[in-house]
Amino acid sequence: MNSRNLSGDTATRILKTASRLFYEQGYHVTGINQVITEAGVAKASFYYHFSSKEELCLAYLHQRHQDWFCWLQQEVEQHEDDQERLLSLFTFLERWLPDSNFRGCAFLNIASEFPSPDSKIRLLVVNHKNALQSFIQQLVKKLNPLTDENHIGLLSDVIYLLFEGAINESQIYRSTRFIQVTREAVRQLIT
Amino acid sequence: MNSRNLSGDTATRILKTASRLFYEQGYHVTGINQVITEAGVAKASFYYHFSSKEELCLAYLHQRHQDWFCWLQQEVEQHEDDQERLLSLFTFLERWLPDSNFRGCAFLNIASEFPSPDSKIRLLVVNHKNALQSFIQQLVKKLNPLTDENHIGLLSDVIYLLFEGAINESQIYRSTRFIQVTREAVRQLIT
DNA sequence: GTCTATATGTCGATAGAC
DNA sequence: GTCTATCGACATATAGAC
Numbered sequence: 411m412n413s414r415n416l417s418g419d420t421a422t423r424i425l426k427t428a429s430r431l432f433y434e435q436g437y438h439v440t441g442i443n444q445v446i447t448e449a450g451v452a453k454a455s456f457y458y459h460f461s462s463k464e465e466l467c468l469a470y471l472h473q474r475h476q477d478w479f480c481w482l483q484q485e486v487e488q489h490e491d492d493q494e495r496l497l498s499l500f501t502f503l504e505r506w507l508p509d510s511n512f513r514g515c516a517f518l519n520i521a522s523e524f525p526s527p528d529s530k531i532r533l534l535v536v537n538h539k540n541a542l543q544s545f546i547q548q549l550v551k552k553l554n555p556l557t558d559e560n561h562i563g564l565l566s567d568v569i570y571l572l573f574e575g576a577i578n579e580s581q582i583y584r585s586t587r588f589i590q591v592t593r594e595a596v597r598q599l600i601t
Numbered sequence: 602m603n604s605r606n607l608s609g610d611t612a613t614r615i616l617k618t619a620s621r622l623f624y625e626q627g628y629h630v631t632g633i634n635q636v637i638t639e640a641g642v643a644k645a646s647f648y649y650h651f652s653s654k655e656e657l658c659l660a661y662l663h664q665r666h667q668d669w670f671c672w673l674q675q676e677v678e679q680h681e682d683d684q685e686r687l688l689s690l691f692t693f694l695e696r697w698l699p700d701s702n703f704r705g706c707a708f709l710n711i712a713s714e715f716p717s718p719d720s721k722i723r724l725l726v727v728n729h730k731n732a733l734q735s736f737i738q739q740l741v742k743k744l745n746p747l748t749d750e751n752h753i754g755l756l757s758d759v760i761y762l763l764f765e766g767a768i769n770e771s772q773i774y775r776s777t778r779f780i781q782v783t784r785e786a787v788r789q790l791i792t
Numbered sequence: 793g794t795c796t797a798t799a800t801g802t803c804g805a806t807a808g809a810c
Numbered sequence: 811g812t813c814t815a816t817c818g819a820c821a822t823a824t825a826g827a828c
Contacts, residue, residue, distance in 0.1 A: 420793080436714050438629035441821060452795050457823065459793090513716060518769065522713040523627050525704060527775055539773055567782045574769055575762030578709065582730055584718055591758045611811080633804060643813050645806080650811090654804065 421459040424449045429470045433516050437467055437523045464531070467520070471534045474516050479541065481506060492553045493600060499546070499573060500593035507580045507589070514581030515574075546570050553600060569596055612650040615640045620661045624707050628658055628714045655722070658711070662725045665707050670732065672697065683744045684791060690737070690764060691784035698771045698780070705772030706765075737761050744791060760787055 427449035431440040442463055446456050460466045485502040489495045513519070517535040524531045547566040554562065572592045579588040618640035622631040633654055637647050651657045676693040680686045704710070708726040715722045738757040745753060763783045770779040 435716060436629065438627070439714070442823085443820070453822095454796085454824080454826095455794050463822070512718075514713070518773070519713040521773060522705070522710040523630070525626060527703075535773060539770075564782065564786065567779065568763070568786045571766030571770065571779060571783060571786075572759070572762050575766035578765055578769060579730075579762065582709070582712060582726060588758065588762060591755065592762060595755065595759045595762075632802070634802075644804095645808095645814085646812050648805065 420451055420455060424451060424456055424459060425466070425469055425473065428466050429473065432467060432470050432520070433474075433513060434511070437520060468530060468534065471517065471520065471531065471538075475534070475538050475541070478516075478538075479545075482545070486549070492549070496549045496553055496569075496600060497593060497597060499549070499569075500576070500589050500596070503573070503576055503580070503589045504586050507577065508586065512581055512584040515577050518574075518578070542573075543567075543570050546573065550600075565599065568599065572596060611642055611646060615642060615647055615650060616657070616660055616664065619657050620664065623658060623661050623711070624665075624704060625702070628711060659721060659725065662708065662711065662722065662729075666725065666729050666732070669707070669729075670736075673736070677740070683740070687740045687744055687760075687791065688784060688788060690740075690760075691767070691780050691787070694764070694767055694771070694780045695777050698768065699777065703772055703775040706768050709765075709769070733764075734758075734761050737764065741791075756790065759790065763787060 424445065428440070428445045431445060431448070442453065442456065445466075446453050449456075456466075460469065482499075482502055485505070486495050486498050489498050507514070517538045520531060521535045526532070543566070546569055547562070550562055550566045550569065554565075572595060576589045576592040580586060615636065619631070619636045622636060622639070633644065633647065636657075637644050640647075647657075651660065673690075673693055676696070677686050677689050680689050698705070708729045711722060712726045717723070734757070737760055738753070741753055741757045741760065745756075763786060767780045767783040771777060
């Protein structure tokens with residue numbers, strides 16, 4: 411449309427390339443040189459749009475958070491029954507993890523590379539996981555609207571822990587076996 | 602005693618220093634230069650004892666596997682009652698994770714930094730997690746010796762997933778809250 | 793806004809003296 | 811077995827032309 415789009419295209423191309431490389435390879439092992447080479451831009455163009463490599467990583471996580479929740483919600487909202495909606499959490503994992511070559515959770519992977527609890531990056535990780543817990547708790551609440559808060563809380567926490575565990579084990583074993591185990595366990599918990 | 606001990610001391614000092622740094626900081630962010638500086642040895646001395654940085658990492662994981670299971674078994678074997686032995690898994694987590702500054706599982710952290718499924722490092726990770734699953738399954742079997750194999754298997758898998766999930770969340774939130782949740786959930790599962 | 797060229801430092805790994 | 815000195819490659823980041 412206008413000149414703003416040209417800048418937008420460059421920044422977007424950089425971000426998309428970096429997102430792919432950070433996710434597939436990891437943060438520290440991915441150099442700026444590889445990002446700019448594969449994005450097809452000059453080094454100074456990168457530093458025109460992003461102030462540093464870490465700032466690029468923050469942009470990656472910000473975008474990833476939105477994308478990932480969009481994928482998850484699309485899967486859940488295909489179902490009407492509240493029980494099916496909760497179980498579709500694991501249908502989602504069965505689609506997403508093989509598609510991502512079993513690379514696991516982008517936020518947990520990044521957190522492993524940023525041990526300092528005070529970094530901005532760790533803040534985005536915590537925010538992402540908080541949102542996931544809220545999302546699961548909403549699904550559980552709708553399923554059992556009359557149950558007391560304590561039981562809802564514990565049940566939601568357990569489902570969240572199983573969900574996280576299933577992501578992890580699928581990354582280690584490159585298999586969906588534990589996702590199926592988790593779905594079956596949750597099915598027994600909610601019936 | 603003799604000249605062999607001097608060599609052993611140097612290699613041990615390098616391995617101990619590297620183990621601390623790999624665990625606290627991560628693999629790729631830890632340079633050989635930092636390892637040799639903090640170990641107080643020359644660079645060529647390092648390459649005399651270890652053929653490469655990755656070989657040093659393999660030695661780290663090998664030692665870590667033995668140490669960690671030693672800690673875990675010490676905690677479990679303090680109890681006689683089979684139910685208490687199973688629940689002491691989480692007492693162990695409550696001790697270990699705060700002591701390790703909530704850095705989480707050394708093997709999962711390293712796995713995040715080595716995405717390639719064919720690396721020797723990923724093999725050690727899988728072996729470590731296999732051993733943990735076997736350990737948990739033994740505890741579950743002793744607790745319910747008459748139950749059918751399928752139920753034992755599913756229950757063990759769920760406890761393993763919760764155990765892994767608890768380690769992960771304590772790393773993200775720097776808290777033992779989810780460990781307590783997990784212990785309570787497992788207590789309800791086995792009674 | 794994008795480019796080439798460069799600055800400055802650190803990486804993993806090795807050569808050769810002792 | 812341990813040391814100092816050094817290798818070539820690559821890291822993040824910047825200067826200045828266009």
